[in-house]
Amino acid sequence: MMDWAALLLSLKLAVLTTLLLVPLAVLLARPLAWSRFAGKGLLEALVALPLVLPPTVLGYYLLTAFASHAPIGRAYAALTGRTLVFSFDGLLLASLIFNLPFAVQPIQRAFGGIPRAAREAAWCCGLSSWRTLWRVELPLAWPGLLSAIVLTFAHTLGEFGVVLMVGGNISEQTRTVAISIYDRMQAFDESGVAAMSALLVGISFSAIGAFHLLTRRIGHHEG
């Protein structure tokens, strides 16, 4: 019936991806929103690339890069003693990469919408850059952050192609709920597929519903 281990793994992957990626996306999105620098267009294109690449293509390149003889895979093995290919670590790293546009783009738009004068007012009040980030920028960019959180979380839950290419299908390690559903379908376990699919729809729908409720409340609050 239900593959609870796969669901738990998916949730773990989604939560970790969100927790790690959103702060990273804030760091990346601020200069993209406010500064001009050489290579900015290239960086933006790279961030957007996972949106348009077929997941299998992205997965193939990640798999190649993660291999134990490739630089990234070798460096990771030297650092941690673990491999990236067909492991949860590799899955998490791949997940961080294929979710980049879903986290960076809404946050970049949100930061871009903060008037420069708001930050200048904070500086003139004596607030350091760090304090300005917490007291002014993040509260004003909150809808964008929320959007990034929900999109990253929901998208990680549903990702199939990249996960299959990079993680394979190892129970309790890399078999996420999406993979498990595919697995069950091939084994003609239709009731299992139906149950898990329904649960996934429920979780994703609740996440997006909660997001809409929260942003509406914020909008209401700000008047």
Next chain:
Amino acid sequence: MKAEGLSVTLSQSSPIALDCTLDCAPGELLALVGPSGSGKSTVLRCIAGLQRPQNGRITCAGKTWLDKDIALPPQQRRVGMVFQSYSLLPHLSAQDNVALALWQLPRGERLEAAQAWLARVHLHGLGERRPGELSGGQQQRVALARALARAVGDATQPTVLLLDEPFSAVDQVTRRKLQQELARLRRELSIPIVLVTHDLDEARMLADRMVLLHRGVGLQSGPPEEIMTRPRNAAVARLTGLNNLFEGIVGGRAADGMILLEWQGLHLEVHGDQDFAAGTRVCWVVPPEGVRLHRRGRPYPNEGSNQVTGSIEDKLVLGPFTHVTLRPARGGPPLAFSLPSHIAEQDAITPGAEATVTLLPRAIQLMPWEG
């Protein structure tokens, strides 16, 4: 250079040219006046540390904020700034906006201090509201309270209050009220205050001294009254809206010390200490207040000198005052002046009518000639 006040020298060639010097003593209100695009906001932003000029030196109360290899960030300059559009933070209540400038105080004291500042700008009981729930005038007061909290909060630090067109976004009734309140409030402040405005009347009402800025260059500084009646050159006269700008030739000095000015065959007497050699070609200006109409049927005192006769070219009734232009009979460009509307009516001042005016010798200002 006053060590205790604010002293600013800026120069740069791009992105916009700047070349100006200004000093502002503690308790003094200095107006930075100029048309839009004259660089006055840029000067203010340089003082606040939001922009760094190519060259410059800024000191405040003996502390250097900007020099060749010093450029303190805005956080380290104690600047209370009222932005043109107020820049209140929309997610914070009025009192939290003010409290933001008091973040160095212990948490418990912050709110109380913020409320005290709001009370000071007559905003009792509105502290909980967000900027979106306040009128334009109320938002302006919150911005002023926030700037004051930052600038006056700590008496041990060199501070300055900067106001960037603070009254430009409110209706005229509110503007008058806020201007009066600022005039009252500033008497209690003993820090330099720099006000950026394009409104000459506002500068005249509020400022002790003003600096007239044009294309980034400081053209003249001094009391507003002086700049508006004694322009240093024709450019200043034009910028302050003095239309009675003419050319003449200095004819020497009369026995009584008056300078004689040859203009359209007339020998105008000028009461002034300017030192122009006889035969020098000059520009001269006379403010509308210095043009006196001879009333019909009444003798004019001191008959004889500086009389210009001509025909009324145009008349424009603007409420209680009427603006009149007189085309001199001897030729030359028209003279503009204004008089109470009831007098214009009594004396039948209408286009085509003959009229005589006297140019007050004390009001005429001679300036270097420019081609």
